Amino acid sequence: MNNRNMNWDTIKLFLALHREGSARAVANEHLLSPSTVTRRISELEDALDTKLFNRLPSGFKLTESGQELLLVALRMEADAYEIERKLLANSGIMEGAIRLTIPNHIIVKPLMESLSLFSREHSQVDLEIIPSYTPFDLNKGEADIALRIMLKGSSPPDELIGTKLVDVYSAVYCSKRYAQTQDLGNADESNWIGWDDESRYPDWVLSSSFPHLPIKHHINDPFMQLYAAKAHMGLVMMPCFMCDPEIDLVRIPPHEKWHRFDLWMLSHPDLRDTLRFREFRRFLREQFEENLGVWRGDNYCR
Incomplete structure (x- = not known):
């Protein structure tokens, strides 16, 4: 051989x-x-x-x-x-690469500003940001640290170190024009923009303030849903951190939001004591704590 x-x-x-x-x-x-x-x-x-x-x-x-x-x-x-x-x-110096995988729609302005701050403070560390909705296998070294959106009450895999960073709240949004021109009480005139739901009235619709409105459009991507809402195609149930900054969108009703998901930080136990990973995890925990209002939907002010 x-x-x-x-x-x-x-x-x-x-x-x-x-x-x-x-x-x-x-x-x-x-x-x-x-x-x-x-x-x-x-x-x-x-x-x-x-x-x-x-x-x-x-x-x-x-x-x-x-x-x-x-x-x-x-x-x-x-x-x-x-x-x-x-x-x-065994690396005890603040240099080298950190491969961070993040769902695409999490890459919003507050998070990018935080990553930029870390990069300026630790110029010898190279951040590789991998936007993906596909969960990367940390056991296989596909990434070093992962930020993952998980259903409220879920737990990360036992073999990984998991830290819950923040509660993620969602609310109902539509464009200002849609709210002003469409009768949201009339199922013949207004509708939801849905995900990959098979039913026209899935549970998340029935539990909302508009359970009588059907799903008319199916768009299984958060960014595309956001732009569809801005284009007056209907109502969306979306994370507050994505929609609250959009001045073309309004939350209806403005006081109503739901804690539907949690944001977790995951890493492999073998990297627990490596200096750059340890400092990066600490930095992210502090940054998310400082920006709780963004993820909880507390900053809405129309």
Whole structure:
């Protein structure tokens, strides 16, 4: 067996091809050409004297031998990430990278101003901000720290360090023109902008002040919902931190809001004592405490 073909870099390509099913997708991720990816996999197959993938029109699918190697490769991956975290944990200096993953709609002005302040105070730390609605796997080193919106009362995974930063409140909003020109008591004249709800009257509609209005539009993205509301397409149930600063939107009724979600900060236990991560977590806790009103919807003043 050729040990050169069994190194960790080759195994990473094997795992990536299993997960993506496409040599082109793996090539883009690893800054290689698709032909290089397939050549490296073929070399691995030659070294093991077995076929690892079936090449199908739908993509690469593991053979039975590939499934056997997958078990070994996943253990190698877990060991590699543990080694990386242990090395990071020994770093006692305020320099290096922090990979922070955040849901796209959380990246609002108060948070960006806080991150800018941290960057100015710690110029040797490089912040990599990864906006994504897909939860990143901290156990696999896909990010160092994650901010995640979770349903009120939920708990983070047991294997991660979780800190609840703030209660997140939501309210009902529409454009000023919509509120002035549409009869919100008339289901033939007014409507909700919904998410991916199957019912025209889901629970969150029935529990609102407008349970008689149907969902007419389905837009499963917070920013698109916000712009749809500004374009007078209907009412939205949205986080206060997104809609309160929008002067074109009004909250109806203005005094009503709901604690529907919590914002959590998650990190891996192995990074608990690494100086830059420890200081960054402390900094975020303090910043969210200073800006509680933004996330709780206390700053609305129309």
